Amino acid sequence: MKTISKIFIAAIITILVLVPLSSRIVVQASNNEPERPVTKMTSGVALNKIEYDTIQTEDDFYYITTQGNDMLVTTTIKNSDGTVTLTSNPETGKTFVSSDFMTEEEIQELQEEADSQERIRDLISETPSTTSMLRSQTGSWAWSSWQNKSITNNKKFTIQTAITALGAKFGMYGVAASSVANIIVQYGMKTGYFKVRAATRKDTDYNYVWTKNQVKLYKESSRKTLLSTKESTARKTHVLYG
Numbered sequence: 001m002k003t004i005s006k007i008f009i010a011a012i013i014t015i016l017v018l019v020p021l022s023s024r025i026v027v028q029a030s031n032n033e034p035e036r037p038v039t040k041m042t043s044g045v046a047l048n049k050i051e052y053d054t055i056q057t058e059d060d061f062y063y064i065t066t067q068g069n070d071m072l073v074t075t076t077i078k079n080s081d082g083t084v085t086l087t088s089n090p091e092t093g094k095t096f097v098s099s100d101f102m103t104e105e106e107i108q109e110l111q112e113e114a115d116s117q118e119r120i121r122d123l124i125s126e127t128p129s130t131t132s133m134l135r136s137q138t139g140s141w142a143w144s145s146w147q148n149k150s151i152t153n154n155k156k157f158t159i160q161t162a163i164t165a166l167g168a169k170f171g172m173y174g175v176a177a178s179s180v181a182n183i184i185v186q187y188g189m190k191t192g193y194f195k196v197r198a199a200t201r202k203d204t205d206y207n208y209v210w211t212k213n214q215v216k217l218y219k220e221s222s223r224k225t226l227l228s229t230k231e232s233t234a235r236k237t238h239v240l241y242g
Contacts (some may be wrong), residue, residue: 048218051174055182056161062159066174080213084110084160088167090235093117095168105239113161116149117168122235141199141212148223152191157184170215171195178228180217183228193218203236210234 050073057063063078068090076087082101088094095114099107145160153167164182166172172180184192200209212234219225 020063036140047066050051053175055178057159057182057185064163064174064178066177068173073167075163075173075177077163079159086160086164086167088219089172090171093168097164110161110164112169113153114164117165124163139201141201143199143214144197146195146197149194149196150221151194154186154190155180156190157192159185166215169214171196172215172231172232174232174233176215176232178204180215180228180230183217187219187227188225191221193221201234206241208236209239211237 031071047091051066053064053066055064060079060081067074067076071089073088073090073151075088077084077086082099084097084099084102087096095111097107097111097114098106099110132134147192149169151162151169153161155167157165159178159181162184163177166177176236180192195218196213198213200211204208210231214229214231216226217228217230219227
């Protein structure tokens with residue numbers, strides 16, 4: 001697999017997993033267009049179409065499709081080499097990697113990249129007034145405090161590995177993830193320095209709440225040079241009381 005292709009995949013892996021909401025909350029998608037991609041995790045499971053994106057690097061084009069339902073988010077990354085598919089559980093942060101062109105060793109390396117990302121937990125629990133907000137009539141977003149986080153790869157990130165890591169650690173999918181991954185690759189980063197925060201907002205049905213997160217990417221560990229600010233797509237989640 002081309003070096004730039006590897007770097008690009010690595011960058012996308014890093015952006016792919018939702019900020020965990022705690023064991024009380026289950027992520028629920030809000031689109032209604034069924035698709036049925038087949039992997040070990042999604043065989044026979046209908047996924048709702050979410051977003052499309054295209055990225056051009058010096059050496060290649062990447063076509064990225066993100067789909068999801070209440071249990072899974074699947075990101076398909078296609079370039080001239082072939083296809084890499086990342087299937088993620090937004091609640092647990094677990095990502096399954098498959099590809100039609102990578103060797104078993106390359107797939108395992110990408111899988112280890114996904115598994116190595118320590119998931120950010122308890123951001124939502126730090127969000128001010130979250131509990132009262134569930135019963136409030138206000139539609140404002142309640143944000144947690146900012147946290148300094150980083151993602152690291154033994155090699156320079158690829159689009160695929162960056163998207164994978166971003167999803168696995170920050171719960172960022174789709175266009176937001178691929179945009180940040182593209183910057184990581186352009187700067188040839190081995191470590192991405194971030195500030196991250198999460199937000200909740202009430203739904204008209206008190207059994208549900210909307211959640212999203214915001215990620216700021218910096219050039220250096222001092223976090224002085226801001227390169228990009230992105231928000232994940234707001235997701236409707238079911239609140240299990242008790």
